[in-house]
Amino acid sequence: MLAGGGGWVWLPLLWLVGSRAGDPAGYKRKVSLEYNPGWNSSAVNLLHVRAVGLNDTIHYVWSTIGAPTVLLVYTRSQSSGLHVNWTQLLSPSPSGAIQVEPAGSVLYSMAVIFSKVFEYNGTKTSDLSKANASSFYPTYDLANFTWDSLDGRLNETTLTATFQGVGPDSGGTFRNGSISFQVTAYEETSRDGPLPRLLHTANSSKVDFVMRGVAPRGNRSRFALEIVTVEERGGQKQLESTRSIDDEYTPTIFEMAQLVSVPRNDSAGFSFLQWKTAAYSALQPKREDTVHCEYYQLETENRTVPRPSIAHAYFGEELEVHNGVAAINISFGSEDSEAYQEKSYLSWSALIGFGKPPKDGFSPLVIAILAVGLGTPVLLLVGGSITVLVSRKKPYSEEQSFPLVEPFRDGGSCSCFPCCAI
Ligand SMILES: *[C@@H]1O[C@H](CO)[C@@H](O)[C@H](O)[C@H]1NC(C)=O
Ligand SMILES: *[C@@H]1O[C@H](CO)[C@@H](O)[C@H](O)[C@H]1NC(C)=O
Ligand SMILES: *[C@@H]1O[C@H](CO)[C@@H](O)[C@H](O)[C@H]1NC(C)=O
Ligand SMILES: *[C@@H]1O[C@H](CO)[C@@H](O)[C@H](O)[C@H]1NC(C)=O
Ligand SMILES: *[C@@H]1O[C@H](CO)[C@@H](O)[C@H](O)[C@H]1NC(C)=O
Ligand SMILES: *[C@@H]1O[C@H](CO)[C@@H](O)[C@H](O)[C@H]1NC(C)=O
Ligand SMILES: *[C@@H]1O[C@H](CO)[C@@H](O)[C@H](O)[C@H]1NC(C)=O
Numbered sequence: 001m002l003a004g005g006g007g008w009v010w011l012p013l014l015w016l017v018g019s020r021a022g023d024p025a026g027y028k029r030k031v032s033l034e035y036n037p038g039w040n041s042s043a044v045n046l047l048h049v050r051a052v053g054l055n056d057t058i059h060y061v062w063s064t065i066g067a068p069t070v071l072l073v074y075t076r077s078q079s080s081g082l083h084v085n086w087t088q089l090l091s092p093s094p095s096g097a098i099q100v101e102p103a104g105s106v107l108y109s110m111a112v113i114f115s116k117v118f119e120y121n122g123t124k125t126s127d128l129s130k131a132n133a134s135s136f137y138p139t140y141d142l143a144n145f146t147w148d149s150l151d152g153r154l155n156e157t158t159l160t161a162t163f164q165g166v167g168p169d170s171g172g173t174f175r176n177g178s179i180s181f182q183v184t185a186y187e188e189t190s191r192d193g194p195l196p197r198l199l200h201t202a203n204s205s206k207v208d209f210v211m212r213g214v215a216p217r218g219n220r221s222r223f224a225l226e227i228v229t230v231e232e233r234g235g236q237k238q239l240e241s242t243r244s245i246d247d248e249y250t251p252t253i254f255e256m257a258q259l260v261s262v263p264r265n266d267s268a269g270f271s272f273l274q275w276k277t278a279a280y281s282a283l284q285p286k287r288e289d290t291v292h293c294e295y296y297q298l299e300t301e302n303r304t305v306p307r308p309s310i311a312h313a314y315f316g317e318e319l320e321v322h323n324g325v326a327a328i329n330i331s332f333g334s335e336d337s338e339a340y341q342e343k344s345y346l347s348w349s350a351l352i353g354f355g356k357p358p359k360d361g362f363s364p365l366v367i368a369i370l371a372v373g374l375g376t377p378v379l380l381l382v383g384g385s386i387t388v389l390v391s392r393k394k395p396y397s398e399e400q401s402f403p404l405v406e407p408f409r410d411g412g413s414c415s416c417f418p419c420c421a422i
């Protein structure tokens with residue numbers, strides 16, 4: 001009893017240690033949103049997110065001029081600003097229309113382009129790489145979509161914005177549906193409320209890819225998103241996967257995938273795109289709404305950036321020559337799930353940020369369970385030894401030998417439970 005109780009006394013302390021371990025560096029930024037800076041019309045969408053830190057600024061430029069794109073520019077200055085030459089940006093040769101000034105303060109830049117949505121017949125296989133050419137429906141080219149104005153879809157309090165668009169309505173699949181990119185900026189480290197409950201920092205923003213009400217073109221349609229990345233000055237991206245035995249925040253999902261910059265000597269920067277291998281089939285997702293999400297090989301050779309896109313306005317016309325381009329596909333749905341057909345809703349979330357990607361530590365609950373599970377036997381052993389030593393000094397006391405056996409039996413069964421529960 002005594003030793004077992006001792007184990008549980010540790011719990012609040014371990015909880016505290018655990019929760020602090022999950023909160024790296026309370027770095028804060030002052031975040032502001034600016035819609036179409038220097039432009040009078042809301043016929044096109046360009047959202048400038050300024051995240052000012054102690055000595056630096058991260059600029060995010062989200063736009064649906066062309067394929068939905070985000071630029072991430074990191075500057076070593078609190079007063080760097082975005083300069084957009086609108087006449088040039090909306091012209092056929094936008095190269096140089098988007099600049100961050102002063103140019104000397106820019107330490108690192110990259111872009112992520114959401115280029116295409118594939119739809120394919122998933123009857124035989126939901127594996128995109130195994131689906132053969134005849135199982136693909138015509139691809140949705142996101143650069144050809146019509147995007148609603150951000151007016152009324154921008155919230156400066158919650159730091160969110162929703163880019164919502166519909167495809168060229170050839171087959172009527174968008175009569176009742178849309179594809180949207182919901183953007184959230186963050187001022188500090190915290191964990192999202194809704195699933196997949198990603199851990200974010202002040203150095204990252206979130207994007208939710210949402211398909212709502214888009215009519216599938218077959219009974220067992222699967223969808224996939226193509227993402228293209230641009231890494232400045234010939235830099236490379238690499239794909240990493242981290243697995244954990246802890247799925248407390250994202251039930252049943254044990255894998256986190258991320259695209260990170262390959263470290264270089266001559267670059268001050270490092271960026272990431274990070275996601276859990278889960279999508280969801282409901283607006284307010286619960287565990288049972290989880291849709292399997294698969295990612296495929298990172299393609300780095302001979303990739304081009306789809307046109308038009310604001311990536312060309314920032315990196316220049318020949319951006320493939322001077323910068324590293326990579327592409328990755330992410331598909332949603334497995335053989336046994338027909339989630340999209342039934343619910344007509346799909347959402348997938350990813351973090352985009354500067355620096356190292358946030359790392360999920362063990363959750364406080366798991367640390368506590370582990371500690372109690374492993375710590376209790378140790379405490380019992382120590383406690384037991386002391387009791388034995390003490391009681392040996394009084395070999396003739398009958399009463400003393402009873403409590404010796406009791407804590408062992410009680411504590412033993414108690415410490416076994418959390419072990420089995422993991
Ligand atoms: C904004 O647009 C209106 C009408 O489109 C125009 O009259 C006005 O001059 C514009 N203002 C600026 C600052 O461009
Ligand atoms: C900000 O930058 C200046 C000059 O580069 C440096 O002296 C200072 O220590 C930096 N401050 C912080 C908080 O990083
Ligand atoms: C914007 O770009 C156009 C076309 O390249 C150029 O003529 C004009 O001078 C630029 N405006 C500014 C303010 O730089
Ligand atoms: C593609 O699939 C169709 C029907 O499933 C099949 O008839 C065809 O042979 C396949 N083609 C290849 C190249 O595998
Ligand atoms: C997208 O639009 C371009 C030009 O408007 C056109 O060439 C291309 O075929 C379109 N793509 C799709 C998938 O409709
Ligand atoms: C922004 O979001 C907050 C919280 O959800 C809400 O109270 C507020 O009305 C929203 N503002 C706008 C402009 O939509
Ligand atoms: C459009 O969506 C609503 C609600 O999701 C549904 O009730 C309605 O039947 C749909 N209409 C068409 C034409 O698909």
Ligand SMILES: *[C@@H]1O[C@H](CO)[C@@H](O)[C@H](O)[C@H]1NC(C)=O
Nearest residue numbers: 024025027056201202203355
């Ligand atoms: C965010 O970036 C700043 C500046 O590079 C860095 O000092 C800080 O540690 C980063 N914060 C996190 C949580 O990564």
Ligand SMILES: *[C@@H]1O[C@H](CO)[C@@H](O)[C@H](O)[C@H]1NC(C)=O
Nearest residue numbers: 121216217218219220221341
């Ligand atoms: C989809 O399945 C239903 C019954 O399960 C069938 O009636 C319908 O014809 C199928 N539609 C297509 C496009 O295969």
Ligand SMILES: *[C@@H]1O[C@H](CO)[C@@H](O)[C@H](O)[C@H]1NC(C)=O
Nearest residue numbers: 121122123124217218219220
């Ligand atoms: C999907 O593929 C299966 C098997 O390859 C085929 O029987 C079915 O007709 C296809 N469905 C559509 C809508 O093309």
Ligand SMILES: *[C@@H]1O[C@H](CO)[C@@H](O)[C@H](O)[C@H]1NC(C)=O
Nearest residue numbers: 235262263264265266267268
């Ligand atoms: C990178 O830096 C290390 C030491 O700082 C140096 O040994 C190495 O040669 C450098 N590599 C390149 C490619 O510059």
Ligand SMILES: *[C@@H]1O[C@H](CO)[C@@H](O)[C@H](O)[C@H]1NC(C)=O
Nearest residue numbers: 298299300301302303304320
């Ligand atoms: C990339 O392009 C080069 C030159 O055009 C060609 O030799 C190479 O095979 C291509 N690689 C891939 C993977 O297509």
